[in-house]
Amino acid sequence: MSNHPFIKALLIFFSGFILSFSAPGYDLWFIAWVGLVPLFIIINTSKKIKDVVVYPFLFGFAYNASYLHWLFSVHPLNWMGFNTLQSYLISFLAVVLVSIFNSLFYILFAICVFVVKKFSLIPYKGRIPFILIVTFLWLIIFNKFSACRFLYGFPWTLIEYSQYKNLYLIQIVEYFGSALISFLIVFFNLVLTDFLIWLFNIEKISNRYISRNPGEFSSILISFSFIVTLIFLSTASGLYLFWKNQQLFSGKSQTICVLQGNLPIKATRGIKLDINLARKTYEKLINNNDEILFVAPEGALPTNFTHDQIIRKWFKDLTFKKQSDLIFGSYCKNHEKYSNCAVHFNGARNDFSYYEKERLVPFGEFVPLSSVLPEFLKKLASFSIGEGFYEGKQNIPFNTSLGKVGITICFELIFPSIIRKQVLQGAELLINLSDLSWFSNYRIQQHFLGFAVFRAVENRRPVIISSNNGTSVFIDQSGKIKNQSIPNTRGTLIDWVNPNNKITFYSKYGW
Template sequence: MPTITKEKKQSEKPAKKRAQLKVLSVKEIVICALSGAVLGLAAPGINLWPIAWFGLAPLLLLIVSSKSGFTATARGFIFGTCFNLVYLNWYLGLQPLDWLGFNWWQGWLMACAAWMIVSMHQGILISLFALASYLIPVCESYLPKKISGVWRIPAFVLFPGLWVLILNKLGNAPSMLGVPWSMLEYTQYQQTQVIQVASIIGGIGVGFLIVLANVSVANLVATLHKKSTFKLLASDRPRTALIQLGVTALILVGAYVAGAWDSSRASVEATRHAAVLQGNINIDMQKTKRRWNPLDLFHHYQRLLTGARPGLIVYSESAMPVFFREHDDIVKAMGAQARSLKSDLVLGSMDRQSADSPYNSAFGITSDGKLLNTVYHKRYLVPFGEYPPAFIEYLPDWIRVLTNTPAGGGFAAGQDPAVLDLKSGKVAPLICFECISPELVASSTRHGGELLVNLSDLAWFHDSSIGEQMLAFSVFRAVENRRFFVFAANTGPSAIINPRGEICQRSRLNQDLLLEGSIGFISDMSIFSQWYR
């Protein structure tokens, strides 16, 4: 009988430790990458939305079959990064960057770097979800179980709860430089009947339900697999898994019914005329030597407004790229325009209270030509794009130049959800990607906003899918708060959305036009608006 020496035993210990931290096999990497990329196909702009209801199940199975926390984390990172690389493909639309002084290959390099960095940042959050899911004792049922003296949390509660906590809330908080963009709920923006429950539980609740459905799929697959690999998610017999699938179906049906009930109570009466002025001022007209001056812009807008009906007219973000209140001639001209059109105006421009605190702002001008004293200052700023984080000072100049803004060194963040009290009604402005924040939009509604408007300038991203994804966010904000939503994008697509999330009018990309439609001003607050913070 062979003997094992003391030296051999000692040499086996580090070998075991190394095995726990071994690099993933090529097969594992390919499975994780492909699974994540397939889920990304559900993103707005690609619109293979059914995938969202089962496309996360592979990640859940990969987590429970992991032999160490390191493996679970690595699998989650690869899955999450590839999911976001597909979802966030619009970052490639940043190029060409010749207006920043980069040639064609440098532009591609910078666009690809931004695309990869942001995707990896979001991949890290999904890896944290994977690690937490691995470390917390879990069982395959809807109820907790005590196994071998250890209480285990139901997967049907743990996985959806961890997902929305890490992805929707903590990891993507502004203080963490987070941008909660690639959320699962937005994949359903065209399924308006399905998302009506968002007026009660919000988009975050819809995301919870999507993950719940994926847990049921993973539970069924693990049970039918009949191997120990997925035993943590496997029921004792197929009948149990089918019963739990039925429970999930009942929950989803209940959510659908609750949403339909609340939708039937919502006011969608459109009694006022509204128009979006889509100026189509491309990046060359903004940033190069061929840039248009305020007078050029005013005459361009005046031409587009010929024959406009009285009502509300919404301009885009930075429609007048100056410090608006410091230019009396422009203020007077815009006031005269409002009077002649008998329309209230909402205009994107800049404001400042001191030389070192410029704001990306929205102004209101009433139909009698009066400039409102209330000015909305954008609260949620784009990291790097609108303000340089503190550590940017230690980076090379070729990176710092990417923080270029109309204000020069960056914007200051506003603090208040200011509402513009116009003749038409009370308008709650949002600027650019603030429509990704349900917290900000709900706070604007609670502060008296009867109509939501978003002013955006997406010219930076050329012909990408970013506009379609921002429309998806706007659809959810409209449903959550039961408000009409006017989305005004400089280069399109612009849209008018009703409180049920239906896109009533929309424009195409890269056209200068006046998009007209009907809106209503609503004072009743949704259940979601009242409770969500």
């Protein structure tokens, strides 16, 4: 790699950009297995702390900005009362600020590796012990620390999601979670980095000389053999686990109808909510079908459900009329603010149940540090019946006629701990309610598929995504995408599922 700072900066920035094409939607999954090498070369060959701050930041920013470019498609925001200039500014800041935030974890990782390499009692040429330490640092920082609630974590761009279509490889996550795939990818990249440093003598260019002695090469070969063996064993066991978890239609299978209303965002979150349009749309879709469970997306009933007696009666009457279970997204007010919630009516108990979203989207559903921010930014989390949401407390699975159903809303799907909690509370089926009509870019829909595949395999539960404008999807417990809707259309998606109550090792003990 060039010694000229500007050229080096361009190369590392471009490398991060290239890595983003491993994301779901592009599906160039193989890039992930080599795409971290430029970052690791910089970290391993740098002698100044400045270098392990600047270059990893550039890599992380390019990767995240390209990966999350769909955030810009939140423009136009005139339906929220913003003018064109404000809309462009907000859309631009959404991409830049989130990318900067996520890039800070690359700096933290690089500094930790720099310190470990400089002061560790384990010598760098110990290879496997050193690589293990670096890999676990990656997992702790990116898979755990970056997801912390108090940091408003947004672990959307984790490297393992690139492998969501490699179903044989990822079956092993039922034991160790998606972090195991990250472990394999990072370890492989580190071994490849060591090999390239040895082969091209890169450290000599940086005024350090490492001789190409046979002992050094043999230690690299041992590391390579170790990671290839792990990948082989994961894939081989995955073949068996995939076959074992194949789902066939049986007497225990249940048919579910997902309602894709394709309502405009201004009707479900805008200045003027349109509950009448929503009610007519979903009632028409339901009346044309006869399934045991109907599922409608996030915000499907844009009203204060806990106090709207007309809608509550309509919902209850429709449940009895169809002799089915209904799960709809709506808004509930139990305190001074509203919760983004899912509602279900239990005919046997003649009672409503609620799930309240517990992880809120910063600036989309609440405004952090609102006291110091411009007033116009606070409108991002406001809508006609309230100003922002509160974090929900009611988040246990729904008791339905087909078993317990675990609910998540929107980006809660990227937090495995929320899903695990639902499963440990008895959820036999997982349903995610989303409204992605905020964004005109379809890449976000592809990302959701990647998240859902991993959550299905980790917990061995069927996963259903009910999305307002798509992509709605059925995924079985092996991670296989069985059926998906056409985006930006109104209609229904019908398929069968086999609810499962067995607890995986990851569900019970996962970190």
